[in-house]
Amino acid sequence: MPLIGRRRLLVALAGVAAIAMGIRAATWRPAPQLITAACQGDDPMANKIIVAYATRTGSTAEAADRIARRLCAAGMSAQARPVAEVTSLDGYSAAILGSAVRYSAWLPEMTVFMSTHRDALSAMPVAFFTMHMLALGDDPAAVAERAKYTAKARDLVTPTDEAFFEGMxxxxxxxxxxxxxxxxxxSPVGDRRDWDRIAGWVDSLAPRLASAPT
Ligand SMILES: Cc1cc2nc3c(=O)[nH]c(=O)nc-3n(C[C@H](O)[C@H](O)[C@H](O)COP(=O)(O)O)c2cc1C
Structure with missing residues (x-):
């Protein structure tokens, strides 16, 4: 190869490497703290509920963990798990699915999970919860915007309950x-999670989940 051609090639390779490093630096973020937790309420025969979640920065994981613990306080058995860890829904009588929102939609791994397990999910009560920071009001525009967040999920499975919570x-x-x-x-920043509201929602669901056929 002539010298000038080799030099051009080296410059081009260095340019591509610099761009790749720039993209990596701009998109790098710390890995979220994932939570896998199981608890057992005081009724050993009680229904077992999966609380599967998708997160980018961990706040939905913490919400899922609190939700599972609240179900156990109501007597049930519950597991909070990142959705990527859930390979089967055998043995669960109901599911609570929660996701963070990015760019007006649930995280893709949750909708992929729902497509994969659509038949099993369609045969049990399923509740949705969404952690988000925008479209918080009760005006029609905010309600319509929030509905978009779970539109794809609702196409896959019809939830028995659905809640939207301020996230972090x-x-x-x-x-x-x-x-x-x-x-x-x-967007607002900070931790806007209202744990009392989340607990109240779980309490409102608990009787329906407890009586779901196994
Ligand atoms: C890049 C980015 C995009 C977001 N897009 C939306 C959005 O479209 N609508 C919304 O209400 N919240 C949006 N949020 C807020 C997150 O859904 C919220 O912070 C959530 O609690 C994050 O959950 P996680 O900690 O489990 O990832 C966005 C946050 C980030 C960082």
Missing amino acids: IDPARLSFLDRLAVRLVK
């Missing part, structure tokens, strides 16, 4: 590009 944005857990997106849409 911790800039330290976001990539540079995510921080930019959050700033662009002027």
